[in-house]
Amino acid sequence: MQNFRYIDKVATLSLDRESCIGCGSCVTVCPHRIFTVTERKAVIEDHDACMECGACAKNCPVEAISVTPGVGCAAEIIARWVNGFTGRKIMPGCC
């Protein structure tokens, strides 16, 4: 999903670098490769590619990441988008 783009400058993703311990969990779980870790601190490399799934925030051991709705599931976010576009009520089926 490297070419995926959200709407510019609206994603609610934020990072408290002071709290970050550089564990790399956010790098591992993010489906859009938003983060890198440099000098033991996470860096948001591509803010506008964030889909606000919340997997990073749910897996951060020190709560350094904030994102809304941040449900922790990319499939849930995609289902919400599809429902919004189509008026249907599909469920992600995985959680």
Ligand code: SF4
């Ligand atoms: S909310 Fe989802 S897409 Fe956005 S940075 Fe976190 S894991 Fe990546």
Ligand code: SF4
């Ligand atoms: S998961 Fe949290 S503590 Fe770990 S690198 Fe990412 S922001 Fe830092």
